[in-house]
Amino acid sequence: xxxxxxxxxxxxxxxxxxxxxxxxxxxxxxxxxxxxxxxxxxxxxxxxxxxxxxxxxxxxxxxxxxxxxxxxxxxxxxxxxxxxxxxxxxxxxxxxxxxxxxxxxxxxxxxxxxxxxxxxxxxxxxxxxxxxxxxxxxxxxxxxxxxxxxxxxxxxx
Numbered sequence: 001x002x003x004x005x006x007x008x009x010x011x012x013x014x015x016x017x018x019x020x021x022x023x024x025x026x027x028x029x030x031x032x033x034x035x036x037x038x039x040x041x042x043x044x045x046x047x048x049x050x051x052x053x054x055x056x057x058x059x060x061x062x063x064x065x066x067x068x069x070x071x072x073x074x075x076x077x078x079x080x081x082x083x084x085x086x087x088x089x090x091x092x093x094x095x096x097x098x099x100x101x102x103x104x105x106x107x108x109x110x111x112x113x114x115x116x117x118x119x120x121x122x123x124x125x126x127x128x129x130x131x132x133x134x135x136x137x138x139x140x141x142x143x144x145x146x147x148x149x150x151x152x153x154x155x156x157x
Contacts, residue, residue, distance in 0.1 A: 001090070001091060001092065001093070001094060002092065002094070002154060002157055004094070004095055004105055004107060004157065005095075005096045005097075005099050005105065006018050006096070006097045006098075006106070006107055006109060007097075007099065007106050007109070008109035008119065009110075012110055012114050012116075013144065014097050014109050017150070018034060021095055021147060021154070022034060024148060024150075025092075025154070028155075031090075032091060032093045033088050033094050033095075034095045034096070035084050035085075035095070035097065036097050037079070037099050038098065044073070051064050055075070059075075060074065060075055061074045074087075081102060093154065100123075101123075102125075105127045107128045107142070107153075107154075108128070108129045108131075109130050109131075110130070110133075110144075111131065111133065111144070112133040113132075118131075120135065120137040120138075121135075121136070126139060127139055127140070129141050130143070130150050131143075132145070140153070
C-alpha cells in the first residue's frame with residue numbers, strides 16, 4: 001500500500017487535487033482510499049437519531065449500515081494516522097489530506113496567489129510540491145495542472 005499525504009495552506013487546492021488523484025488512480029485500476037483531517041468540530045449525526053442516541057448513551061463505536069453504504073463512528077481522543085490506517089480495508093493507495101506533520105511521505109499543494117510561502121521551505125520531510133508557480137524549494141516540483149504526472153510520482157514511491 002502506498003500512503004501519500006496531500007498538504008498545503010488553506011485554499012491552495014488540496015481537496016481539488018485529492019479528488020482528481022482519486023479519479024486518475026482509480027481509472028488506472030488501483031483501489032484508492034482517502035483520509036481527511038479537519039480541525040473543526042464535526043458531528044455527522046442529527047440529534048435524536050438512533051445512532052446519535054447510541055453514542056450519547058456511551059457506545060464506543062456505532063456502525064450505521066444501509067443497503068449500499070456503511071458509516072463507522074468511533075469515539076477517539078485524537079485521530080492518529082497510524083490508527084486510522086488500521087480501520088481501512090486493503091487498498092493500493094491511501095491519500096491522507098490534511099496531516100501537515102508526520103513521517104509519512106507528503107506532497108504539498110502550493111499556489112503563489114494564496115500568498116503564503118511553501119511549507120516545504122521549512123519542512124524537509126515534504127517530498128514534492130505540486131504547484132502553479134516556482135516555489136523555490138529543493139525538493140521535486142510537479143505541475144499542479146498535470147494530475148497524470150502527479151499520479152505517476154505517487155506510484156513511483
